[in-house]
Amino acid sequence: MWEQLRGYCRLVSATRFVVQLHDATTLHFDLRIQAGEVLRSWAVPKGPSLDPTVRRLAVPVEDHELSAGEFEGVHEGQLRGSGAVIIWDQGSAEVTRNDPGHLVVTLHGSKLTGGFALTRTGERRWILVKTRDAAARPGSDIVAERPASMRTGRTWEEVAAGHAGRGSSGHSDHDWNRT
Numbered sequence: 568m569w570e571q572l573r574g575y576c577r578l579v580s581a582t583r584f585v586v587q588l589h590d591a592t593t594l595h596f597d598l599r600i601q602a603g604e605v606l607r608s609w610a611v612p613k614g615p616s617l618d619p620t621v622r623r624l625a626v627p628v629e630d631h632e633l634s635a636g637e638f639e640g641v642h643e644g645q646l647r648g649s650g651a652v653i654i655w656d657q658g659s660a661e662v663t664r665n666d667p668g669h670l671v672v673t674l675h676g677s678k679l680t681g682g683f684a685l686t687r688t689g690e691r692r693w694i695l696v697k698t699r700d701a702a703a704r705p706g707s708d709i710v711a712e713r714p715a716s717m718r719t720g721r722t723w724e725e726v727a728a729g730h731a732g733r734g735s736s737g738h739s740d741h742d743w744n745r746t
């Protein structure tokens with residue numbers, strides 16, 4: 568893939584991303600982008616969109632360990648919500664712009680592809696929006712179209728109910744750093 572990208576993508580930093588769907592106090596998505604040995608993280612209540620006219624609130628949260636990005640299962644003891652987490656999407660990413668309060672990434676996931684901009688608009692308030700590029704899909708709703716885990720095909724409800732899902736027995740030991 569890096570061979571294909573050479574020449575038309577200003578590759579500043581090659582890294583990884585993951586989007587998890589998490590049933591906590593409220594059902595929300597967690598967007599995590601690897602920055603060295605941590606995952607920079609934002610909670611995105613409505614999830615990402617491939618429609619470049621859709622602006623999604625992204626609330627910055629604390630950095631997470633890389634291993635957190637590999638978790639699919641149920642967080643035991645969560646006070647509200649089932650604690651279920653699925654790996655909704657993940658893949659490689661290039662950070663093409665990294666200014667204070669403004670981040671532009673190109674994602675290569677199974678659901679999310681192309682450019683996305685994260686822009687700080689206030690105290691603990693950022694906006695996530697799809698870049699207008701070939702991967703943009705105006706009018707689409709990727710969250711509704713493809714709700715299940717890209718890793719196991721399970722929905723968060725199935726994980727919460729303890730279903731085994733297809734092709735997996737649950738928590739994966741997939742190595743975040745290797746692929």
Ligand code: MN
Pocket residue numbers: 589591595596597610
């Ligand atoms: Mn969360």
